[in-house]
Structures are given as C-alpha cells and as structure tokens.
Amino acid sequence: MNNVVNYSGKRKPTGQRSAISHNSVIQPHDYLFRMGEKLDGIYMLNSGSVKLFRTTESGEEYITGFCASGDLIGLDALVDGVSRTSAVALDTSNISMIPFNTIVRGGDRFDYQKFIHQIGATLNRENDHTMMLSQRTADRRLAWFLIEYADGLASRGLCPTEFSLPMTRTDIAIFLGLAVETVCRELATLCDEGIVKKNRRRIEILDMARLRSISRGEVCADKLAKEIRSAA
Amino acid sequence: MNNVVNYSGKRKPTGQRSAISHNSVIQPHDYLFRMGEKLDGIYMLNSGSVKLFRTTESGEEYITGFCASGDLIGLDALVDGVSRTSAVALDTSNISMIPFNTIVRGGDRFDYQKFIHQIGATLNRENDHTMMLSQRTADRRLAWFLIEYADGLASRGLCPTEFSLPMTRTDIAIFLGLAVETVCRELATLCDEGIVKKNRRRIEILDMARLRSISRGEVCADKLAKEIRSAA
DNA sequence: CGCGTTTTTGATCTAACTCAAGCTTTGTGG
DNA sequence: CCACAAAGCTTGAGTTAGATCAAAAACGCG
Incomplete structure (x- = not known):
C-alpha cells in the first residue's frame, strides 16, 4: 500500500x-x-x-x-x-x-450561497460513498464507481461514456473497500459482458443502462459467468 | 429490514x-x-x-x-x-x-462560527464512518462503534463506560455494514473475553484500552476463540 | 397471558480475500 | 537509445470471514 x-x-x-x-x-x-x-x-x-x-x-x-x-x-x-x-x-x-x-x-x-450549496453536495457524496460501502457486492461497487465518475463528467459537460481514469486500480480498490484483484476481475467481467471496454486507464461505457441496473443490484454482473458454470 | x-x-x-x-x-x-x-x-x-x-x-x-x-x-x-x-x-x-x-x-x-465548526465536525465523522466501512473486520467495526459512542458520551460529560444504546442490533448492523447475527456474535465474543458486559441494550465497557486496540486492528477480538480452536 | 419484536446461537455456504506468479507499462541511468 | 528496475495490471488456485438460513429464547406490550 x-x-x-x-x-x-x-x-x-x-x-x-x-x-x-x-x-x-x-x-x-x-x-x-x-x-x-x-x-x-x-x-x-x-x-x-x-x-x-x-x-x-x-x-x-x-x-x-x-x-x-x-x-x-x-x-x-x-x-x-x-x-x-x-x-x-x-x-x-x-x-x-x-x-x-x-x-x-x-x-x-x-x-456564500454557493459555498453552502457545495457543502451540502459534499455531504451527500459522502453519504453515497458510505451507502455503497455498506453491504454491497463487488460488482455493484464497481458499477457505482464508474457511474459516479461518468455522471461527474457529464455534469461538467464532458463525455460520460469515454474517459481516462486518473487513479490506479489500487486507488479504486481502496476507495471501494475491495482488494485490487477483485477490482480487476470485476472489470474484466464487465468487459466480457460487453458493458464496458477497457484499455488500462481508458474506459468506454458501452451499455450505461445495464451498468446502472447492476449498480442498483437488479442484476448481477457475474450472471453470465454463473450461467455458463451452472450449464456445465 | x-x-x-x-x-x-x-x-x-x-x-x-x-x-x-x-x-x-x-x-x-x-x-x-x-x-x-x-x-x-x-x-x-x-x-x-x-x-x-x-x-x-x-x-x-x-x-x-x-x-x-x-x-x-x-x-x-x-x-x-x-x-x-x-x-x-x-x-x-x-x-x-x-x-x-x-x-x-x-x-x-x-x-455562525459555531455552525461552520459543526459542519467540519460532521464531515469528519462521516469520513471516519467511511474509513471504518472500508476493509475492516467485524470485530474492529463493532469495537469502533462502541468507542465512538462512548467518546460521544464523554464529550457531553456523561459516563462513557456504562450506558444504554438507543438503537436495535439491526440498526447497529446496518450502520456497520454487517449482518445482525454477526453483530450479536462479535458482541458475545467481547463479553467472553471480559472486555464488555452486556444486558440487552445496556452496555458496560470493562477494558477500554483493549477495546481501542481491537478497533485499531492491533489485536483480533476472536484471538482467544481461535487459540482455543487451534489448541484442539 | 399470548403475540410480535428483538436478540441469540448453530450449521452451512459463498463472495471476496490472500497468496503466487506472469505480463505490461513507465521511469531511470548508463 | 537501450536495459533494467519498479510500478501497475491481470489471472489462477485455495482459504476464510462473514452472509444466509433456520430456529429457539428473552423481552415487552396490549
């Protein structure tokens, strides 16, 4: 570390x-x-x-x-x-x-008004982070992370579907309360399913809707992987 | 839930x-x-x-x-x-x-001064909560929770070693990102080791120093339990 | 006193961690 | 400019902490 x-x-x-x-x-x-x-x-x-x-x-x-x-x-x-x-x-x-x-x-x-506003926003973001860390599977955490990042870009008028992450995988892992290996694996899974494309820090989100539903816990990212396993 | x-x-x-x-x-x-x-x-x-x-x-x-x-x-x-x-x-x-x-x-x-101060304090507490949720074992989480609560009482001039928790075990579990059963079990372990005494919501902290060192991750709460197991 | 809620304990299962190792990229110094 | 080192990323195999399922005990309330 x-x-x-x-x-x-x-x-x-x-x-x-x-x-x-x-x-x-x-x-x-x-x-x-x-x-x-x-x-x-x-x-x-x-x-x-x-x-x-x-x-x-x-x-x-x-x-x-x-x-x-x-x-x-x-x-x-x-x-x-x-x-x-x-x-x-x-x-x-x-x-x-x-x-x-x-x-x-x-x-x-x-x-001043804007300052107070920003404080509220910061507090809300913290709360979201906290919620994500409480009792959530790795796939949801990563999906949440990517969406948060994409939404942040969008709100700044930048492209939310294709971007370069400024932090290392280890940073992401620590932030999400996971092991680095888990982050890599989950990201790989998302790629396998055609939800995102990755090339090192470069990320392209192909299916935002599906990513959001993973983040909400409606579907499991490893669904496909599991289906394949259970078919065997 | x-x-x-x-x-x-x-x-x-x-x-x-x-x-x-x-x-x-x-x-x-x-x-x-x-x-x-x-x-x-x-x-x-x-x-x-x-x-x-x-x-x-x-x-x-x-x-x-x-x-x-x-x-x-x-x-x-x-x-x-x-x-x-x-x-x-x-x-x-x-x-x-x-x-x-x-x-x-x-x-x-x-x-106003006090208001701004309180905002900082709230933000810090949120951060502490977040840190606790990232990558920590159940025993550390529970120890942290009890210490936070005790410290809060102390800072208000109340007794930090003997108190009654206002929330249910389920509330504690959700707050700590754990299952209720895990909270009960870890609390039971703390009792077995003579670190706390419990009677439903009523808590008495017997060994604050040890509780703090568990919270810091220096020692594991289940240490004793494990030693017994490995001795067999 | 009986019923719903809360707390507790036990048994089993699994998601994610840990350890191990190879590969890729970036940075540094000769 | 190339070689070597260090950092970063990825994948595999095995282990484990804590979740889940199940069910009993202890309250507290009407």
Missing part, C-alpha cells in the same frame, strides 16, 4: 508545500496538504484531479474521495483549521484558495 | 410532520423529516437521539448516522433545501430549528 513517504520521495520539488495564495498549479504526486497540517483556507479545484486520503498509524490507507473541477477541498478543516485528510494531485491541477477569514467574515465577492 | 412504512404505521399521532418552528419535542418513532421532503432549515438536537437513514427504491435501508445532543441534522439539505435522508427519533428528543434564512443571511444571534 502506498504511503505518504513513497509519494514525497519521488515527486519533483514543485509545489513542495501549500504556499498557495490564490491561484496555482500543482503537478501529479504533489501534495496540496497533508493530514495534520494547519490550512489557511478551503481549496477549490479548477481543473485536474485530486485524491483525498487518510493513513492510520499502522500504515493503512483509506481514500475518502476523488475530486474534480468545481470541488471544494479541505472542508473537514472547518472544525479547527487542521485537516485530518491528505490531498495529493493525480493530474496536473489548477487550484485556488478561499481563506478562512473570507469564509467566516463573508468577504468581498465570496459567493 | 425495517422500512418507512413500519415505523409510520405504529407511531402515535404526535409530531406527525415537521411543523417544528423553534423548539419542540418528538417521541420515539416520530419522524423529524423524510427523504425527499423540503426542509425549512437545519435542525439541532438538544436532547435524545435520532437515526439518519436512506432507503433505496428496492427497499434497502442504509443508516448514515446516529445523532445525539448538540448535533446538526439535515445538513445535506443545504444543497437545495431537500434532504435525501430520513430522520427518525429513537428516544424522546428535544429539537430546535435554524431556518435557512438565518443561515444564509446570518441572523440575529446565530452563532
């Missing part, structure tokens, strides 16, 4: 620490901030993608979310200014910061 | 719907609001306990959290005024409401 040291060891010196004042660009593997760090405000992702995660003392990594353009990062620091989460860029990303002062006092042209 | 109809069917007419203006009392099984309902603001729980949950079209129930005094309820409605979550009282509870207007405009004596 990757840990903080790994990443920090191999990244370029760019963006070493969060000296972000207003607008800045960070490179893949650069940290926006690390868990336990005091933040100066909330970050807003303008482009690229960021992974949010925590590591326990014993080195277990937990991924709490993947962020894309428009998302707020560091909301959990609202409690006392310190984030319990680390944020690392997966792609080259453009980021701006909203200082805590602005948030608390309601600064110049800070869109 | 319990669903909305069950609860609504057997509750007394009190507090039928959320006509809560400022301060009110609701009885066990009364709904504060149901998923999809338009809220007038965010609720604050002053005493008692409330369960937050969602149900899918297919009737699956997911519990996103249990609230106790001091908690804000309905934050997910900040996105558009509608909550995707249902809130039902587990005990007789005292509740007040902060209208959206007050939140957005920053009314009279609305403690």
